[in-house]
Amino acid sequence: MNSRRDFLQKLGISTLALHLAPVSGWANTKNHDNQAYDGPVLRVAIMGLGSYGTRVAEAMQACTKAKLVGVISGTPSKIKEWQTKYSIPEKNCYNYNNFDDIKSNPDIDAVYVITPNGLHHDQVIRVAKAGKHAICEKPMAVNAMEGQEMVDACKKANVKLLVGYRMHFEPKTLEVIRMRKAGDLGKILFFQGLCGFTIGDPTQWRLNKQLAGGGSIMDIGIYAINGARYMTGEEPVWVTAQETKTDPVKFKEGVDETIQFQFGFPSGAAASCLSTYTMNNLDRFFLNGEKGFAELQPSTGYGPIMGRTNKGELNQPVTVHQTVQMDEMAAIIFHNKQPVVPIDGEEAVKDLKIIDAIYLAAKTGKKVEIRL
Amino acid sequence: MNSRRDFLQKLGISTLALHLAPVSGWANTKNHDNQAYDGPVLRVAIMGLGSYGTRVAEAMQACTKAKLVGVISGTPSKIKEWQTKYSIPEKNCYNYNNFDDIKSNPDIDAVYVITPNGLHHDQVIRVAKAGKHAICEKPMAVNAMEGQEMVDACKKANVKLLVGYRMHFEPKTLEVIRMRKAGDLGKILFFQGLCGFTIGDPTQWRLNKQLAGGGSIMDIGIYAINGARYMTGEEPVWVTAQETKTDPVKFKEGVDETIQFQFGFPSGAAASCLSTYTMNNLDRFFLNGEKGFAELQPSTGYGPIMGRTNKGELNQPVTVHQTVQMDEMAAIIFHNKQPVVPIDGEEAVKDLKIIDAIYLAAKTGKKVEIRL
Numbered sequence: 001m002n003s004r005r006d007f008l009q010k011l012g013i014s015t016l017a018l019h020l021a022p023v024s025g026w027a028n029t030k031n032h033d034n035q036a037y038d039g040p041v042l043r044v045a046i047m048g049l050g051s052y053g054t055r056v057a058e059a060m061q062a063c064t065k066a067k068l069v070g071v072i073s074g075t076p077s078k079i080k081e082w083q084t085k086y087s088i089p090e091k092n093c094y095n096y097n098n099f100d101d102i103k104s105n106p107d108i109d110a111v112y113v114i115t116p117n118g119l120h121h122d123q124v125i126r127v128a129k130a131g132k133h134a135i136c137e138k139p140m141a142v143n144a145m146e147g148q149e150m151v152d153a154c155k156k157a158n159v160k161l162l163v164g165y166r167m168h169f170e171p172k173t174l175e176v177i178r179m180r181k182a183g184d185l186g187k188i189l190f191f192q193g194l195c196g197f198t199i200g201d202p203t204q205w206r207l208n209k210q211l212a213g214g215g216s217i218m219d220i221g222i223y224a225i226n227g228a229r230y231m232t233g234e235e236p237v238w239v240t241a242q243e244t245k246t247d248p249v250k251f252k253e254g255v256d257e258t259i260q261f262q263f264g265f266p267s268g269a270a271a272s273c274l275s276t277y278t279m280n281n282l283d284r285f286f287l288n289g290e291k292g293f294a295e296l297q298p299s300t301g302y303g304p305i306m307g308r309t310n311k312g313e314l315n316q317p318v319t320v321h322q323t324v325q326m327d328e329m330a331a332i333i334f335h336n337k338q339p340v341v342p343i344d345g346e347e348a349v350k351d352l353k354i355i356d357a358i359y360l361a362a363k364t365g366k367k368v369e370i371r372l
Numbered sequence: 373m374n375s376r377r378d379f380l381q382k383l384g385i386s387t388l389a390l391h392l393a394p395v396s397g398w399a400n401t402k403n404h405d406n407q408a409y410d411g412p413v414l415r416v417a418i419m420g421l422g423s424y425g426t427r428v429a430e431a432m433q434a435c436t437k438a439k440l441v442g443v444i445s446g447t448p449s450k451i452k453e454w455q456t457k458y459s460i461p462e463k464n465c466y467n468y469n470n471f472d473d474i475k476s477n478p479d480i481d482a483v484y485v486i487t488p489n490g491l492h493h494d495q496v497i498r499v500a501k502a503g504k505h506a507i508c509e510k511p512m513a514v515n516a517m518e519g520q521e522m523v524d525a526c527k528k529a530n531v532k533l534l535v536g537y538r539m540h541f542e543p544k545t546l547e548v549i550r551m552r553k554a555g556d557l558g559k560i561l562f563f564q565g566l567c568g569f570t571i572g573d574p575t576q577w578r579l580n581k582q583l584a585g586g587g588s589i590m591d592i593g594i595y596a597i598n599g600a601r602y603m604t605g606e607e608p609v610w611v612t613a614q615e616t617k618t619d620p621v622k623f624k625e626g627v628d629e630t631i632q633f634q635f636g637f638p639s640g641a642a643a644s645c646l647s648t649y650t651m652n653n654l655d656r657f658f659l660n661g662e663k664g665f666a667e668l669q670p671s672t673g674y675g676p677i678m679g680r681t682n683k684g685e686l687n688q689p690v691t692v693h694q695t696v697q698m699d700e701m702a703a704i705i706f707h708n709k710q711p712v713v714p715i716d717g718e719e720a721v722k723d724l725k726i727i728d729a730i731y732l733a734a735k736t737g738k739k740v741e742i743r744l
Contacts, residue, residue: 189618189630189648189650189651190630190646190648190651190654192566192646194564198662240612240614240737242612242634242636242642242739244636244640244641244642245640246561246639246640258561258562258642260634260642260644262614262632262634264614264616267618268616268617268618269616270614270616270630270632270646272632272644272646274562274564274642274644276561276562278561279561279562279660279662280660281660281664281665281682282562282660288651288652288653288654290570290651292653293653310653365612365738365739366737367614367737
């Protein structure tokens with residue numbers, strides 16, 4: 001039992017199907033750029049071999065520019081299993097005590113940190129100190145201060161820091177952003193992001209304040225926060241927030257069950273968002289402008305994203321998000337490619353500043369100014 | 373140019389089509405109870421011959437239990453036009469100065485007040501004093517104090533006071549309420565109501581604080597307020613609200629352009645609502661429970677309501693809301709029929725108390741307790 005599997009199940013897609021990606025009918029993400037690739041391949045070690053790490057590893061099998069070559073785990077049996085499955089040599093296997101030695105391993109370019117949120121800060125800084133590029137799963141840290149320290153450490157070590165914002169490469173998402181930038185929706189007035197799922201096992205790390213850094217906002221609400229920014233194309237200047245807790249046993253002090261939050265933007269546009277660990281059937285982005293609207297539903301799940309605008313259904317290809325993300329990250333690292341929406345540490349710090357503000361707004365009941 | 377026509381146009385339904393109700397493919401609302409009716413017929417005078425009054429008059433042509441028999445207007449030419457169109461005798465025609473004389477008219481049972489919001493209070497009290505049942509368009513008044521005075525006046529005069537909550541009789545709405553009551557959705561966790569349209573002519577009474585009593589909340593946001601109550605089956609205990617104004621020329625002091633508001637309910641359920649005069653493409657109710665969800669979209673427009681639940685599409689018949697409402701009001705007045713969701717003055721005062729609280733919350737930025 002883990003939250004990501006629950007999340008997956010709510011979307012009605014079997015875990016099996018995702019292990020077979022790219023599946024029939026989906027875009028062939030292996031050759032998603034439709035040309036042979038003979039440039040450098042990003043050699044990645046995954047840190048944290050849990051369910052999302054497994055998903056990334058499976059998706060990476062279809063990558064052309066990135067390759068899984070190493071693992072970092074505290075569980076020897078998992079390392080063995082991954083070694084067999086992905087032909088990982090012994091010399092590329094590390095545990096949490098010795099992974100600083102990766103510094104002297106010329107066969108690993110980057111480490112993708114997919115561990116509990118509360119551990120990202122120290123682990124990413126150790127990766128940076130080892131001179132490897134750091135890829136970090138979202139949320140990058142548990143608050144903006146930690147996030148900024150990670151950015152600073154990577155800058156000092158002269159390595160890249162990228163964050164697993166897989167939606168930034170999703171074709172229907174990018175089409176809505178394109179339409180908004182082209183003025184097809186007119187002046188943007190409103191964004192709505194509803195994100196949530198019913199979380200399972202009460203003993204999992206996502207419900208542990210120390211490891212998760214918070215509750216639903218950290219894990220799933222961050223999609224609405226980040227989405228509000230890339231969908232509107234603006235940075236919020238204020239936030240209000242309201243928390244509701246129906247199960248204080250499962251959701252302890254500091255672990256939010258459900259938070260509604262609202263943003264105001266400089267243009268006068270507003271956003272209304274909800275983040276929850278207590279509801280399924282919530283996965284919707286809605287962007288409304290003076291001339292038109294765009295709806296993504298599901299908007300951030302692992303399965304096919306679906307959407308429509310005032311002009312009709314969106315028909316951009318369905319991709320395996322993590323495959324595209326890893327190939328794009330290789331291009332960013334090797335070729336300094338500029339993604340449509342940034343995925344660097346600075347981008348992640350902005351989300352963390354907003355999370356800090358949301359928690360403050362929910363706690364005080366007051367409108368909190370945001371300065372990014 | 374008027375707001376109701378704008379609202380209609382946004383739904384893509386021509387005014388013409390609604391004058392031909394019931395149209396082919398819709399339920400035959402004339403015989404919506406599928407049996408001949410030989411009981412008493414509610415003889416109604418309409419006060420205020422504007423666009424919504426016209427809509428009600430047209431819809432009433434298909435009623436079996438209610439009949440348009442009189443008019444009250446300040447515009448003699450309109451009275452003439454209606455007399456011709458609906459065969460209304462001269463003796464059933466009044467203006468705003470002399471309509472108290474309706475007291476001695478035995479051919480009129482009830483007056484449907486469809487005038488600007490700020491006039492309802494005095495006009496309904498005059499109707500009550502004339503000994504006629506009062507039907508009042510929503511919002512019943514511009515604040516709870518005025519609303520309570522209307523309730524008291526009608527009680528004192530021993531006449532009914534009913535409010536034009538047409539959605540309370542809408543079949544898909546009622547099906548969602550039935551499902552929720554039957555437990556099909558499980559414990560209710562969340563309601564969302566998005567209501568709005570782009571209002572036209574800046575000189576219309578709906579944008580005049582004196583006549584409208586406020587802005588979008590009064591006219592369109594009230595659907596989300598009322599819907600939050602009948603969809604969840606609970607009364608809110610707190611509200612928070614955030615106003616955004618992008619056009620202070622069109623939306624003057626006291627006339628809200630866009631307000632987001634959030635409710636908390638005793639069970640721990642939450643609601644997130646938006647009311648606006650600046651956006652189209654907003655007409656959605658969403659009810660989420662532990663076991664399932666229900667979505668109505670459009671949820672409150674004049675055209676066909678559409679909906680789905682976790683079990684699939686809702687296929688209840690499409691009705692002309694005002695036809696059903698007037699027949700049901702006749703049954704309530706003559707036979708003391710109890711509607712599934714109340715439509716009396718007390719129900720309307722609850723909405724007005726909530727509106728008072730929303731304005732206070734938006735103004736102060738504080739969570740406001742609601743006591744209904």
